Amino acid sequence: MRLFFLLCCIGIFLGACDDEYYNDGGVLDSDVGVFNGTTMGYLESQPAMFDTLTTLIKLNGLEAEVNRAGSTFFAPQNYSIYNFLILRYPDAQNRPKRLEDIPASEMAEIAAGIRNYIIPDKQIRREDLSTVYTFSSTLGGRKARFNLVKEDYLGNVNMGAASVVFSINMSASGMPERYQSAKVIRADVKTTDGWVHVLVSDTHIFGFN
Numbered sequence: 001m002r003l004f005f006l007l008c009c010i011g012i013f014l015g016a017c018d019d020e021y022y023n024d025g026g027v028l029d030s031d032v033g034v035f036n037g038t039t040m041g042y043l044e045s046q047p048a049m050f051d052t053l054t055t056l057i058k059l060n061g062l063e064a065e066v067n068r069a070g071s072t073f074f075a076p077q078n079y080s081i082y083n084f085l086i087l088r089y090p091d092a093q094n095r096p097k098r099l100e101d102i103p104a105s106e107m108a109e110i111a112a113g114i115r116n117y118i119i120p121d122k123q124i125r126r127e128d129l130s131t132v133y134t135f136s137s138t139l140g141g142r143k144a145r146f147n148l149v150k151e152d153y154l155g156n157v158n159m160g161a162a163s164v165v166f167s168i169n170m171s172a173s174g175m176p177e178r179y180q181s182a183k184v185i186r187a188d189v190k191t192t193d194g195w196v197h198v199l200v201s202d203t204h205i206f207g208f209n
Contacts, residue, residue, distance in 0.1 A: 033186075033188070033189045033190065034189075034190045035189055035190065035191045035192075035196075036192070037191060037192060038067045038192055038193050039066050039071075039073050039191045039193045039194060039196055040054070040057065040063050040066050040067050041191070042189060042191050042196055043057075043066075043075060043196075048078075049075075049077045049198065049201075050075060050077065050078065051078065052078040052081045052099070053075065053076060053077070053078065055099050056081070056099060056110055056114065057114060059099060059107065060107060060110065060111040060114065062111060062115070065114075065115065065118055065139060066114075066118065068120055068121070068139075068193065068194070069194065070121050070122070070123060070193075070194055071118055071119060071120045071121055071122065071139075071193065071194045071195075072118070072122060072123055072124040072194055072195045072196075073117060073118055073119075073194070073195070074117045074118075074166045074182070074184070074197050074199055075117065075196055075197065075198050075199060076117060076182075076199050076201075076204065076206045077198065077199065077200075077201035078201070079201035079202065080199065080201050080204050080205055080206045081206040083205045083206070084205050084206035084207055084209055087209060088106065109207075110206075110207075112140050113140075113206060113207040115138060115139040115140035116138040116139070116140040116142050116144075116168055116207075116208075117138070118138060118139040118140075119136050119137075119138060119139070119144060120137075120138075120139045122136050123195050124146055124195060124197070125187075125188055125195060126148070126164050126184075126187040126188050127188075129146055129147060129148050130147065130148055131147055131148050131149070131150070131162075132147065133145045133146070133147045134146045134147065138168060142168045142169055142170070143168065143169040143177070144166065144167065144168045144169075145167050145168075145169075146164065146165070146166055146167070147164075147165055148162040148163065148164060148165070149162065149163055149165050149183075150162045150163075151163060163183050163184060163185075164183070164184035164187050164197060165181050165182070165183055165184070166181065166182050166183075166184060166197065166199065167180060167182075168180060168208055170208055180208035182199045182200060182203075182204040182208070183199070183200045183203070183204075184197045184198065184199060184200070185198055185199065185200050186198040
């Protein structure tokens with residue numbers, strides 16, 4: 001992880017990072033998984049997808065929140081965070097070289113962003129969802145909703161597999177609701193704390209930016 005920003009600074013505009021970094025974390029199993037450990041332990045067991053995320057969780061002291069019993073974590077992948085940082089620091093010369101070098105004000109925003117991927121004290125499972133919205137709130141206090149969206153298949157509209165979609169309301173208090181969404185590419189990973197859903201990385205930017 002300590003090399004993450006160095007690699008980004010060297011290769012972002014030159015295309016020097018290897019192709020594996022830019023993919024969506026590989027082809028993931030679609031079946032329900034069981035991980036014999038905490039939610040944080042599961043994330044740490046998948047460094048290719050989550051080592052940037054786990055480093056930020058630790059830097060912000062959010063391990064207990066991520067491991068909160070009976071909760072659900074919608075996990076953003078490394079590439080989603082990478083794109084967030086590129087948007088935040090478009091000038092490579094001004095980009096922090098390490099995650100530890102991110103200014104405190106920016107790190108506080110990242111911590112708030114991580115909390116919005118946690119659904120406290122509620123276990124969201126694919127089998128309990130439908131095409132009708134289910135609503136809850138994130139640990140960060142934003143309104144969240146979940147539903148199933150059917151994919152098209154061989155030109156047939158809504159005849160393919162149904163994917164879980166996680167959305168949060170990004171509007172300021174008192175303003176009309178404006179939901180930003182991210183598709184789940186692996187649902188229902190059971191940990192000793194609750195449930196984890198892995199979010200798509202190539203179309204989702206950390207913080208729902």
